[in-house]
Amino acid sequence: MSEIDLKPEGTLSLQTIAMPADTNWSGDVFGGWIVSQMDLAGAIHAERFSKGRCATIAINQMAFLVPVKVGDVISCYTKILKVGNTSIQMQIEVWDSHDDSRLAKRVTAGVFTFVAVDREGNKRQIPEELKHM
Numbered sequence: 001m002s003e004i005d006l007k008p009e010g011t012l013s014l015q016t017i018a019m020p021a022d023t024n025w026s027g028d029v030f031g032g033w034i035v036s037q038m039d040l041a042g043a044i045h046a047e048r049f050s051k052g053r054c055a056t057i058a059i060n061q062m063a064f065l066v067p068v069k070v071g072d073v074i075s076c077y078t079k080i081l082k083v084g085n086t087s088i089q090m091q092i093e094v095w096d097s098h099d100d101s102r103l104a105k106r107v108t109a110g111v112f113t114f115v116a117v118d119r120e121g122n123k124r125q126i127p128e129e130l131k132h133m
């Protein structure tokens, strides 16, 4: 399948605009800023799903496909791949859409794992009934 045929997969969990302060010396947006937006989007989805706090335990399989420019709107789509006893594995895609005049482009995708934690930061069990929703 070509990039043009691809469509975002999952839930739109976060949308924001790249600002001048998010750029590097060449005017492109920092990869680290994009990863942090993905982390926020994944945490929003994981916390809604598990009904409580979550912490990021692992980030895997990241690749940056196209640069993001200042003023671009980025959209983070999240999809739960696997729910364990305490962990949630999530696919997170980032799409860039400046405006409706051109097609949205997939900027990056990665697999993040979050662990459900309690107020003290200790891992907690994900309720059994949530796993089968």
Ligand SMILES: CC(C)(COP(=O)(O)OP(=O)(O)OC[C@H]1O[C@@H](n2cnc3c(N)ncnc32)[C@H](O)[C@@H]1OP(=O)(O)O)[C@@H](O)C(=O)NCCC(=O)NCCS
Pocket (backbone or CB within 6 Å): 054, 055, 056, 057, 058, 083, 084, 085, 086, 087, 088, 113, 115, 117, 121, 122, 123
């Ligand atoms: C989250 C934390 C409480 C988990 O405690 P822990 O004793 O290390 O947890 P475990 O090794 O038992 O792993 C917990 C779950 O994560 C999974 N996991 C652990 N390491 C993993 C990795 N590298 N990749 C994917 N999953 C992983 C385990 O398989 C387990 O899943 P399950 O319960 O669904 O089977 C602890 O690791 C921690 O505080 N880490 C720091 C989190 C943090 O500060 N993140 C960044 C800021 S949000």
